[in-house]
Amino acid sequence: MIRTGIFGGSFNPIHNGHISLAQQLKEKAGLDEVWLMVSPQNPLKQSSDLLDDEQRMVMARLALEGVEGIVASDYEMHLPKPSYTWNTLQALSKDYPDREFVLLMGGDNWACFDRWYHHEDILRNYRIVVYPRIDDSGQWTMDSYDYTQDEKVDCKSNHNCPLSTINCQLSIVHCPLIDISSTEIRQRIREGRSIRRMVPKAVADYIRKEGLYA
Numbered sequence: 001m002i003r004t005g006i007f008g009g010s011f012n013p014i015h016n017g018h019i020s021l022a023q024q025l026k027e028k029a030g031l032d033e034v035w036l037m038v039s040p041q042n043p044l045k046q047s048s049d050l051l052d053d054e055q056r057m058v059m060a061r062l063a064l065e066g067v068e069g070i071v072a073s074d075y076e077m078h079l080p081k082p083s084y085t086w087n088t089l090q091a092l093s094k095d096y097p098d099r100e101f102v103l104l105m106g107g108d109n110w111a112c113f114d115r116w117y118h119h120e121d122i123l124r125n126y127r128i129v130v131y132p133r134i135d136d137s138g139q140w141t142m143d144s145y146d147y148t149q150d151e152k153v154d155c156k157s158n159h160n161c162p163l164s165t166i167n168c169q170l171s172i173v174h175c176p177l178i179d180i181s182s183t184e185i186r187q188r189i190r191e192g193r194s195i196r197r198m199v200p201k202a203v204a205d206y207i208r209k210e211g212l213y214a
Helices: 016-028 053-063 085-095 107-111 119-125 182-190 201-210
Strands: 002-009 033-038 070-073 099-106 127-131 140-142 151-153 169-172
Touching: 002 016, 002 085, 016 033, 016 070, 016 127, 033 053, 053 070, 053 201, 085 099, 085 119, 099 107, 107 127
Parallel strands: 002 033, 002 099, 033 070, 099 127, 127 169
Antiparallel strands: 151 169
16 A cells, blocks of 8 residues: 555645655655645635635646655545545545555644544544644644654543544654745735745746736
């Protein structure tokens, strides 16, 4: 089985922090590939800042040219809307039976995971890898839960799991995060400031050529 991590996001735009994180997760979680799953626009939640699907996909593909083991995927864009992670994972497993799909998420999403659609089914059927955030004091946290080292969590007996009654495959990995955000990039573009060190050159060139976010 090809162990494939699913790292979802709007990638609006993709930046060097996303790429670094995907590479670290691939190594630390023992994955063969990581698919950056570019999320489609939600027709019920239009945002003036969110570029259309194709433009974000173009930038993701440009950013990952030559990056081994990290793939830009538009798979979710071809599924019925709205897109739920459970539906995406089920469709992926059906279309790619030679792959084991692993869900990658930040600690902020894990803290509210019990509100996700079919969260119990995801927990029962898929491995989950969580990367904690760093709080203002420099400590690794998953909101109210503190972690100091990489570890596997037994959800059924561990209070750190939002769903302690479910058997699941949960791993915690620590990945130093580059302090870059897509929001900051969009703001810098509006202000006419450089983003060269924040995104791959090909992405910066594409944004400038197309006049995006201005």
